[in-house]
Amino acid sequence: SAAEKGGYDYFMMKEIKEQPAALRTCIGSRIHDGDIRLDKIRLTDDQIRNIGRIHIVACGSAWHAGIVGKYVIEELTRIPVEVDLASEFRYRRPILRRNDLCITISQSGETADTLAALREAKANDVHVLSIVNAVGSSIARESDDVLYTMAGPEIAVATTKGYSTQLAVLYLIALKFGEIRQTIAPATAAKLLTALEALPDQLESLFADEDALKALAKQHADKNNVFVIGRGIDYGASLESSLKLKEISYVHSEAYAAGELKHGTISLIEEGTLVVAVATQDQLYEKLVSNVKEVKARGAYVVAIVKEGCTDVEGVADKVFYIPQTEDIFTSTLTVVPMQLFAYYTAIERGCDVDKPRNLAKSVTVE
Ligand code: G6P
Numbered sequence: 001s002a003a004e005k006g007g008y009d010y011f012m013m014k015e016i017k018e019q020p021a022a023l024r025t026c027i028g029s030r031i032h033d034g035d036i037r038l039d040k041i042r043l044t045d046d047q048i049r050n051i052g053r054i055h056i057v058a059c060g061s062a063w064h065a066g067i068v069g070k071y072v073i074e075e076l077t078r079i080p081v082e083v084d085l086a087s088e089f090r091y092r093r094p095i096l097r098r099n100d101l102c103i104t105i106s107q108s109g110e111t112a113d114t115l116a117a118l119r120e121a122k123a124n125d126v127h128v129l130s131i132v133n134a135v136g137s138s139i140a141r142e143s144d145d146v147l148y149t150m151a152g153p154e155i156a157v158a159t160t161k162g163y164s165t166q167l168a169v170l171y172l173i174a175l176k177f178g179e180i181r182q183t184i185a186p187a188t189a190a191k192l193l194t195a196l197e198a199l200p201d202q203l204e205s206l207f208a209d210e211d212a213l214k215a216l217a218k219q220h221a222d223k224n225n226v227f228v229i230g231r232g233i234d235y236g237a238s239l240e241s242s243l244k245l246k247e248i249s250y251v252h253s254e255a256y257a258a259g260e261l262k263h264g265t266i267s268l269i270e271e272g273t274l275v276v277a278v279a280t281q282d283q284l285y286e287k288l289v290s291n292v293k294e295v296k297a298r299g300a301y302v303v304a305i306v307k308e309g310c311t312d313v314e315g316v317a318d319k320v321f322y323i324p325q326t327e328d329i330f331t332s333t334l335t336v337v338p339m340q341l342f343a344y345y346t347a348i349e350r351g352c353d354v355d356k357p358r359n360l361a362k363s364v365t366v367e
Pocket of ligand 1: 059061105106107108111157360363364
């Protein structure tokens, strides 16, 4: 009913708009007097100091969160991280050592492949720490430790607040582990914590672009191919942005690591092809601007998503959206939001059922 949807037409929009509050709960409840407290987990500081390798295992958007998580965890802890699709992990005889840590990520906590992967890790005596939204779900019950995303029930098939709170928990894990392993200086940790706490308000500020994104969706609703390009963490976030579009609007969309364009995808760029370029990493910004010029030269219509202040891209891209200044490792929480809104309005324009896309299920409990 309309009341259940909080006055919105679809649960997806309600859930997009719930993200600031969800992040405030997820992050805020774990920061006390400038210190991160990761609930009560069994994993000890000694175990954290001794982790040899982290295996992140998940499906769908949760796997996308894991890919961003790899960048953040490796950056802050210097622990090597592998990210696996649960359906691949469980059948490939993964190499697991006793001092490895397995992190499974699941909104529903009921995904069959993720649950099987968790059991595989446990059978190899590997500690399993899970990031789950649904309290008391199978994955939560069978894990050694659980960090709940605290996003509240998510109804729309396409995840939004589920994904952004998964990212937040991954950031908290990376920061906490980095502190314990002393791979981040206290001053840096304090700076990162401040940036983390600012994310909910910053995310909220992005809703100001809703009308512009609605207009953009109207303008491009007939496009059949969209490319989302980025480098580093922006590539990780692009995977999720691109999936949102595919899932609910049935527009074929591909996420591409911008450096790989010339190895294939650029042949698909033609007059009017929509390219979304995500460029929030200081170190990679200029390289991405060059990629934008390359696709522009082949006729693409380019929408850039960059950090506030990176105004020179205005001269290159057709349309620019800005995200507030934050630490480079946290930008995915913000860059995905304009794309959630863009996907939503594209789906509306194309007459799709936003909350219940064809052929998809919210939770896949069979193989
Ligand atoms: C389904 C959903 C996706 C979700 C994936 C993993 O395919 O449609 O949105 O990302 O399952 O779900 P989980 O509940 O494990 O996060």
